[in-house]
Amino acid sequence: MARLAGNYTHWHNLVYSTAWLTGRLDHAALREAWRVLCLRHDVMRRAYVSPDEACTYEDVLTEVEFHSADTDDEALETMRRTLVGAPFSLDAIGLSRIVVVRRDDRRHLFGIALDHLITDLTSWNLLVAELGELYERAAAGERIGCETEGAASYQEFAALLRQEFAGRWGEERRAFWRAYTERFGSSSPPLPSAGAAKGEPAVKIVRRALPADAHSRVRQLARQARATPFVVVTAAILAGMKEATGASSVGVSVAHHGRALPYTAKTLGQFVQRVPLHLDGEPGGPLETVRDVFGQSLDVFDYALPLDIVERSWGLDLTSSIGGNGAHVTLDQSGEGFRGSPLAGTRAEPVQVPAPGGHGLVDPLIFAWWLDEAVPRVVVHYDESLITTEAVEAVVDVAARFAVSDGR
Missing domain, CATH: 3.30.559.30 (Nonribosomal peptide synthetase, condensation domain)
Structure with missing residues (x-):
């Protein structure tokens, strides 16, 4: 609420992590897993109108961004620019980002960023685990439903x-x-x-x-x-x-x-x-x-x-x-x-x-x-x-x- 009221202007408000992934990465499966994750959890479709009012959209607000790079330095700079180059704005729609930078068929730079207004450490760990589960199922060709079990919506x-x-x-x-x-x-x-x-x-x-x-x-x-x-x-x-x-x-x-x-x-x-x-x-x-x-x-x-x-x-x-x-x-x-590895079939190496x-x-x-x-x-x-x-x-x-x- 303090940030919604205009405080913490010096703070970039990004909760994020990045890693090199080695192994085969199924782009289509990742795109589908992220889409289903956002549809399952209303907070991923949440926006703030004012310090006292929030709204939830029916459609997914962000999609996986895919890029490519010829060198590791270029990949890191692309990730820096697209994932963390700018803070989230409460005047814009979408408080999450997910970025993949391809170096070759078996090596990608992977990152997720969320606005601190929609996550905490427990939620981050839940999100990463569920994204991994959905990705594995999508990569195996399974049709994934958007229903959740045992979890209330954030709006509820x-x-x-x-x-x-x-x-x-x-x-x-x-x-x-x-x-x-x-x-x-x-x-x-x-x-x-x-x-x-x-x-x-x-x-x-x-x-x-x-x-x-x-x-x-x-x-x-x-x-x-x-x-x-x-x-x-x-x-x-x-x-x-x-x-x-x-x-x-x-x-x-x-x-x-x-x-x-x-x-x-x-x-x-x-x-x-x-x-x-x-x-x-x-x-x-x-x-x-x-x-x-x-x-x-x-x-x-x-x-x-x-x-x-x-x-x-x-x-x-x-x-x-x-x-x-x-x-x-x-x-x-x-x-x-x-x-460990957030996505099945890959090995993760954290990178700052x-x-x-x-x-x-x-x-x-x-x-x-x-x-x-x-x-x-x-x-x-x-x-x-x-x-x-x-x-x-x-x-x-x-x-x-x-x-x-x-x-x-």
Whole structure:
């Protein structure tokens, strides 16, 4: 909704992945698989008229683009230009792209791009898996139907959400979030600032290696607190922010899957909802802090809503309470990609095709924990024009010690 209202103009809004495919590629089967996929899922035929109004077309809005190239460099440039060369426009029709660049009969460059308004990571993985299944069936000569089983349409989900929101379910959530903002306030104190931002964000990265056994230590603290590893690393960041700011209350945002309503497990669309987690009061030890944050997480996940939408009708400032810096926390969250081979009979080799200007930052401060890697680490992306490097490093210092502590 923020982008529909004109924000995030520096962000290219593309969710995409590209790969070299080696093996025989059936162009006609891919074209048919994509057509059926788009007809099965209404979100692939969705367009936005305004921040408050969307429409769904009956016909497919995008088709597979086929190109050819004489060299790998030419293929990569063609993919860059056609797949990611321009952001999606809300004034245009079609929020998806699929491109194939042929090098020879057994080698193609393949890419899919979606507007972030119609997908999340779960939806991306569902789309890639279903496209692969449809492609395999089409390549075998099977006639594919456009019906889906066990999945509601995105339009049905949105209608049910509005219906629930207008009743007791919505009133309970309104009362919860009103009480939440009364407790934590409508903003969180900022980290030391580098000054007012001018122009596009100055994206910087801080990487901090963790002990080799960091994963087992985080899991041990989670078991002691009867919480989850994700809550442990989130509590660690909150503890770091509290020490860096000296404030009585600090907050971050985390992602909730948003698929709580029936028949949404296999539905394509943007379901993820950002909810806040805060830490207030006198600082305790890691074990006490994790337990406090875990208890809070049970409530905010249970009452999760698209807060940036409902705050306008409720007259509450909810989104700014998600961390004064727009701080966001993730754990072992890989981005969109093609796992294995997306299309039967081919072998995929991922390749980077940078979008113009890079990804930018949706939030000015993103803490990503990578505990499943060979070298566990914390990686922080931040806007240096808003937040000082010293402040970021101070938070990471505390958070790293907290996460691998024995809980005392």
